[in-house]
Amino acid sequence: xxxxxxxxxxxxxxxxxxxxxxxxxxxxxxxxxxxxxxxxxxxxxxxxxxxxxxxxxxxxxxxxxxxxxxxxxxxxxxxxxxxxxxxxxxxxxxxxxxxxxxxxxxxxxxxxxxxxxxxxxxxxxxxxxxxxxxxxxxxxxxxxxxxxxxxxxxxxxxxxxxxxxxxxxxxxxxxxxxxxxxxxxxxxxxxxxxxxxxxxxxxxxxxxxxxxxxxxxxxxxxxxxxxxxxxxxxxxxxxxxxxxxxxxxxxxxxxxxx
Numbered sequence: 292x293x294x295x296x297x298x299x300x301x302x303x304x305x306x307x308x309x310x311x312x313x314x315x316x317x318x319x320x321x322x323x324x325x326x327x328x329x330x331x332x333x334x335x336x337x338x339x340x341x342x343x344x345x346x347x348x349x350x351x352x353x354x355x356x357x358x359x360x361x362x363x364x365x366x367x368x369x370x371x372x373x374x375x376x377x378x379x380x381x382x383x384x385x386x387x388x389x390x391x392x393x394x395x396x397x398x399x400x401x402x403x404x405x406x407x408x409x410x411x412x413x414x415x416x417x418x419x420x421x422x423x424x425x426x427x428x429x430x431x432x433x434x435x436x437x438x439x440x441x442x443x444x445x446x447x448x449x450x451x452x453x454x455x456x457x458x459x460x461x462x463x464x465x466x467x468x469x470x471x472x473x474x475x476x477x478x479x480x481x482x483x484x485x486x487x488x489x490x491x492x493x494x495x496x497x498x499x500x501x502x503x504x505x506x507x508x509x510x511x512x513x514x515x516x517x518x519x520x521x522x523x524x525x526x527x528x529x530x531x532x533x534x535x536x537x538x539x540x541x542x543x544x545x546x547x548x549x
Contacts, residue, residue, distance in 0.1 A: 295346065297373040297404060304383065304397060307341040313394025317387050326388050327353060338387045338396055339380060356453030357384045378467050379403040385454035385464070386436070399465075402432065406467050421468065421486060421493040423525060426501060427541070429466035430518055433458060435549050439515025443508065447471075447478045448485065458508045458517055459501055463491070481505075500524035518547050 308315075317326060317337055328340030328351040335341035339357045340350055348370065351360040358381045364370050383400035387393060406429070433455075434441070448460030449471050455464035459482050463470055469490060471477035477485060483502035486493040493501070504521030508514060522541055529538035 292368065293370045295370060295372045295376065297375055300346070300373065300376050300380070301401070303345040304342045304400060306345050307338055308393045308397045310341065311393055313392060313397070315393045316390065337384070338393055339384050357381055358453055375404050375467070378464065381454060382464060388452065388454070399436065403465060403467065406465060421466070421491040421497070423497050425466050426462060426493070426497065427522070427525065429462035430458065430504065430521060431547065432465050433461035434514045434518045434547070437461070437514055439513060439547070439549060441514040442511060444511050447473065449473045449478050457505065458514055459505045496528045500528065515547065519545060522547070
């Protein structure tokens with residue numbers, strides 16, 4: 292069985308970015324408005340198509356998210372990936388699909404792996420609780436990526452392609468947590484109910500703070516406003532519990548500007 296390590300996958304991704312240039316953006320017009328791993332079935336087209344071609348694994352199957360395709364390869368018994376690749380590769384693909392440059396996709400991929408190494412213990416056990424520090428860091432990164440003026444309504448946590456869509460969905464993806472299936476009931480739950488349940492197991496107060504931020508987004512407010520609303524709720528919690536150290540840490544972030 293071939294094992295694809297983090298180093299090997301990262302090297303292939305970097306080679307893919309170098310082949311087109313860090314400022315390259317996927318040409319959706321040439322692909323009839325869509326994003327495809329390959330335009331001709333032989334040569335890689337999008338960032339993951341080129342990466343898998345460099346790895347010598349063939350081209351991913353069209354219609355599958357990159358994470359789903361990786362799982363299908365592992366199910367064949369011929370190849371095994373570093374567990375972090377499942378999430379980090381999806382982050383890179385999502386950045387490209389959202390119009391970001393391949394250089395930006397590589398940066399977000401590397402950030403995702405940093406978060407994964409810090410927040411998850413791969414192997415038999417995984418992080419069992421979503422912490423405030425992990426969620427706050429992830430929400431800030433999500434807003435920095437999409438922009439403080441980004442507005443989206445009537446979205447779900449998980450988009451049709453399996454990537455994080457709304458504020459909390461994008462943050463969970465960045466934090467290295469699995470997202471609800473697109474057509475599942477969980478994808479329609481309020482953030483407080485979603486995050487207090489497995490696999491996130493967030494404290495009730497943190498799930499509620501996330502809900503207030505998500506709610507601001509759903510009302511049509513910008514992600515910058517939603518982030519500030521989340522942080523304000525976290526401050527209230529720390530103040531009420533007498534945790535002055537963490538209260539000051541969060542207060543120092545306000546107002547959030549990039």
